[in-house]
Amino acid sequence: MTQHRRVLMCSPEHYGLKYEINPWMHLDDSPDTLLAMGQWQALYSTLTVDLGVQVDLVDQAEECPDMVFTANAGLVRGKQVLLARFRHPQRQLEEAHFASWFEANGFEVLKGDPGCYFEGEGDALFVGSTLLAGYLKRSDICGHRWMADCFETSVLSLELVDDRWYHLDTCLFPLNADTVVYYPGAFDPYAQSVIHNSFNTVVVPEEEALRFCCNAVVIGRHVVLPTGCPVLCAELEERGFMPHQVEMSEFLKAGGAAKCLTLLLDNSG
Numbered sequence: 001m002t003q004h005r006r007v008l009m010c011s012p013e014h015y016g017l018k019y020e021i022n023p024w025m026h027l028d029d030s031p032d033t034l035l036a037m038g039q040w041q042a043l044y045s046t047l048t049v050d051l052g053v054q055v056d057l058v059d060q061a062e063e064c065p066d067m068v069f070t071a072n073a074g075l076v077r078g079k080q081v082l083l084a085r086f087r088h089p090q091r092q093l094e095e096a097h098f099a100s101w102f103e104a105n106g107f108e109v110l111k112g113d114p115g116c117y118f119e120g121e122g123d124a125l126f127v128g129s130t131l132l133a134g135y136l137k138r139s140d141i142c143g144h145r146w147m148a149d150c151f152e153t154s155v156l157s158l159e160l161v162d163d164r165w166y167h168l169d170t171c172l173f174p175l176n177a178d179t180v181v182y183y184p185g186a187f188d189p190y191a192q193s194v195i196h197n198s199f200n201t202v203v204v205p206e207e208e209a210l211r212f213c214c215n216a217v218v219i220g221r222h223v224v225l226p227t228g229c230p231v232l233c234a235e236l237e238e239r240g241f242m243p244h245q246v247e248m249s250e251f252l253k254a255g256g257a258a259k260c261l262t263l264l265l266d267n268s269g
C-alpha cells in the first residue's frame with residue numbers, strides 16, 4: 001500500500017500568505033517566495049530523482065495561494081477522485097481548478113454533499129484497506145459514510161482536538177499497511193484508543209509534531225519528512241526505513257510541510 005509512485009504537485013508560482021485560516025499563518029510573517037520555490041524544487045527532486053516517483057503538475061491559479069497544498073484537492077482511489085469541499089471560502093476557489101485537472105487527466109470526479117466539508121487527503125489516509133478520516137477542524141464527519149460507500153471500504157473516524165494539527169496529515173502518517181506514526185495529543189481520547197488498538201504505532205514527541213514531522217511522504221522504505229525531527233528519524237532508521245529530510249520553513253508558515261505538497265494519484269483500489 002505504501003509503494004506510491006505517482007503524485008500530483010503544484011509549483012509555487014503564486015504561493016504567498018493572503019489570509020489566516022490556521023494558527024500557523026500570520027499576515028505579518030509571509031513566506032520568502034524565492035526560498036519557497038527552492039524548497040519546493042528540492043522536494044520535487046528528492047521525489048523524482050532520488051526516489052523515482054512520477055510527479056504530475058497542476059498550474060497554480062493566481063488567486064489561490066494555498067493551491068500548492070495539493071493533498072487537499074481530493075482523495076483518489078483507482079480512477080475516481082472524491083473532490084474536496086473546502087471549509088474556508090478562500091480555498092473554495094481551488095475546487096474548480098482541481099476538478100478541471102482531474103477531468104483532463106482521465107479521473108472520474110465525484111462531488112459530495114455541498115453542506116459537508118471535506119479536505120481531501122489532508123483528512124483521509126488509507127492504511128492498508130482501511131481509511132483513516134479526521135474530522136472537526138476542517139472536514140465534517142457527515143462525509144465519512146459517503147467515503148465508505150463510494151470506495152466500499154471501512155472508515156475509522158478520528159476527532160482532531162487541537163487547532164495546530166487541523167488536518168489528519170499534520171499529526172499522523174501510515175508507515176506501512178499495519179503501522180501508523182502519530183502524535184496522540186492531536187486526537188481526542190477515543191480516537192487515541194482506536195489508533196492504539198487498531199495498529200502498531202510509533203508515537204512522536206510534541207516538539208517534533210510541532211515541526212510537522214508527521215507530514216511525511218512514504219515511498220516503500222523511504223520517508224521524506226521536514227528537517228528538525230531527530231527522534232523520529234532515529235526511530236525510522238531503527239525500523240529499517242531511510243529518512244530524507246527536506247527544509248520546509250517557508251511552507252510551515254502556512255501550516256504545511258512535505259506531505260501536503262503532494263497528492264497520491266495511484267492509490268490502488
Ligand code: ARG
Nearest residue numbers: 022069071122167254256260
Ligand atoms: N494554509 C493551508 C490551509 O490552512 C495549509 C494546508 C496544508 N495541507 C495539509 N494537507 N495539511 O488550508
